[in-house]
Amino acid sequence: MSEQPRVEIYTKTQCPYCDKAKDLFDSKGIEYETYNVTGDDELFEEMVERAEGRKTAPEVFIDDELIGGWDETAALEETGELDEKLGLVTDGGSETEHRKLIIAGTGIAGLTAAIYAGRGDNQPLVIEGDEPGGQLTLTTDVANYPGFPEGISGPDLVNNMKEQAKQFGAELKNGIIESVDADQRPFRVELTNGDVYTADAIIAASGASARTLGIPGEDELMGYGLSTCATCDGAFFRDEDMLVVGGGDAAMEEATFLTKFADTVYIAHRREEFRAEQYWIDRVHEKVEEGEIEIMKNTEVTEIHGSQEAGVDHVTLVENEQGHPTDRLDDPETNEFEFDVGAVFFAIGHTPNTAYLEGTGVTMDDEGYLRTQGGDGGGQTETDVPGIFGAGDVVDYHYQQAVTAAGMGSKAALDADEYLEDLERAESSAETEAAAADD
Numbered sequence: 001m002s003e004q005p006r007v008e009i010y011t012k013t014q015c016p017y018c019d020k021a022k023d024l025f026d027s028k029g030i031e032y033e034t035y036n037v038t039g040d041d042e043l044f045e046e047m048v049e050r051a052e053g054r055k056t057a058p059e060v061f062i063d064d065e066l067i068g069g070w071d072e073t074a075a076l077e078e079t080g081e082l083d084e085k086l087g088l089v090t091d092g093g094s095e096t097e098h099r100k101l102i103i104a105g106t107g108i109a110g111l112t113a114a115i116y117a118g119r120g121d122n123q124p125l126v127i128e129g130d131e132p133g134g135q136l137t138l139t140t141d142v143a144n145y146p147g148f149p150e151g152i153s154g155p156d157l158v159n160n161m162k163e164q165a166k167q168f169g170a171e172l173k174n175g176i177i178e179s180v181d182a183d184q185r186p187f188r189v190e191l192t193n194g195d196v197y198t199a200d201a202i203i204a205a206s207g208a209s210a211r212t213l214g215i216p217g218e219d220e221l222m223g224y225g226l227s228t229c230a231t232c233d234g235a236f237f238r239d240e241d242m243l244v245v246g247g248g249d250a251a252m253e254e255a256t257f258l259t260k261f262a263d264t265v266y267i268a269h270r271r272e273e274f275r276a277e278q279y280w281i282d283r284v285h286e287k288v289e290e291g292e293i294e295i296m297k298n299t300e301v302t303e304i305h306g307s308q309e310a311g312v313d314h315v316t317l318v319e320n321e322q323g324h325p326t327d328r329l330d331d332p333e334t335n336e337f338e339f340d341v342g343a344v345f346f347a348i349g350h351t352p353n354t355a356y357l358e359g360t361g362v363t364m365d366d367e368g369y370l371r372t373q374g375g376d377g378g379g380q381t382e383t384d385v386p387g388i389f390g391a392g393d394v395v396d397y398h399y400q401q402a403v404t405a406a407g408m409g410s411k412a413a414l415d416a417d418e419y420l421e422d423l424e425r426a427e428s429s430a431e432t433e434a435a436a437a438d439d
């Protein structure tokens with residue numbers, strides 16, 4: 001075996017994506033050095049210089065080569081190139097392994113399903129996807145998950161659940177499911193790195209990913225002052241004016257969180273009314289009264305200006321008091337103006353991760369959320385394809401809470417267990433009949 005390459009990771013305190021990067025290398029048994037840049041200006045400058053101007057952590061290096069942040073590292077993992085760089089690639093094609101149950105996702109839904117399925121002796125294989133631990137790893141403070149009167153950090157909750165799932169026999173594996181072939185039984189499950197499994201049943205608990213706007217400046221500045229995770233990147237823009245885009249719970253929570261660092265936090269929302277829970281609206285209004293947040297209603301961002309060297313400089317905004325100003329660009333009442341900010345955070349909702357199920361016959365709604373049986377009694381998490389179940393945010397576009405995802409995860413594991421038992425019974429009675437016919 002060749003010598004392990006030198007892996008270095010620049011991290012910061014309270015950085016979920018840094019934890020994800022470390023977890024990924026841990027799962028591969030790769031040793032690495034970490035440098036925490038929080039409160040160390042010299043180290044921060046060193047990171048920025050080595051990372052070609054990028055100001056976000058983590059920044060990963062392999063043998064002095066800049067790999068980038070979590071997104072770039074995860075992208076290399078997806079294609080198998082990370083293993084190549086780490087010298088982990090072995091010759092010879094991978095064999096197809098059979099599993100009773102494969103669970104897509106290690107968010108709250110997938111991990112709860114894994115705990116139940118493990119206890120049900122279904123030895124689940126749980127595929128982590130490109131966001132190990134799911135969305136909750138992006139938040140430092142979960143105050144509404146039952147059983148934790150003092151609250152718990154998202155990464156701690158997820159790690160506890162991973163431990164619990166492993167104790168009951170679940171196997172967690174890095175990888176992303178690319179496709180499921182439901183024309184054959186057992187199902188054929190292919191990962192983006194080329195690994196192939198067969199499975200008798202699948203629980204889709206693949207959640208949802210942060211949306212972006214597709215506006216000019218977005219691709220260039222993502223990671224250079226534009227972010228979809230305030231808790232991850234807010235501290236890098238201390239004393240700057242910051243703009244949060246959105247009007248739901250996430251936008252309110254992120255704006256409130258950012259007041260710790262920002263000079264002023266601005267919220268741009270395309271409508272008059274917020275969609276957030278009253279609790280969050282009240283928290284934001286408290287901050288407005290304290291002069292820490294300013295709200296810009298009926299306002300949308302159309303362009304982000306800046307450079308990778310200097311970060312975000314300003315944004316172009318449009319405003320129309322009737323709302324949805326980008327639909328009214330020709331309206332003389334629509335005002336366009338430039339607005340100085342040092343950082344922009346998108347908090348505009350999520351897209352369900354269901355591309356790998358296309359072509360299976362599973363019904364999805366217009367946005368791609370899975371449609372399950374629902375209703376009362378057993379089988380609520382069944383999709384249209386027997387043996388494929390759905391749980392968590394990938395199904396639930398409405399509640400989207402950790403505890404509801406957990407509830408659905410447990411239901412999916414119980415439904416899958418029933419399905420697997422029926423399958424086993426059917427297979428053994430077919431064998432008995434075949435044996436009787438041979439006699």
Ligand SMILES: Cc1cc2nc3c(=O)[nH]c(=O)nc-3n(C[C@H](O)[C@H](O)[C@H](O)COP(=O)(O)OP(=O)(O)OC[C@H]3O[C@@H](n4cnc5c(N)ncnc54)[C@H](O)[C@@H]3O)c2cc1C
Pocket residue numbers: 104105106107108109110127128129130131132133134135136138139141142143144145175176177178205206207208209250353356391392393394400401402403405
């Ligand atoms: C910033 C923030 C703060 C939040 N705070 C709270 C809170 O305080 N309380 C609360 O109740 N809720 C909170 N939520 C909501 C909560 O995080 C979600 O409702 C919950 O995480 C949904 O869990 P899930 O398992 O359904 O999906 P997710 O958490 O989205 O997990 C999806 C999993 O699927 C994996 N995956 C995706 N595609 C594939 C694929 N092709 N193959 C394999 N795996 C795949 C991903 O990698 C991930 O592991 C918050 C959300 C955010 C973003």
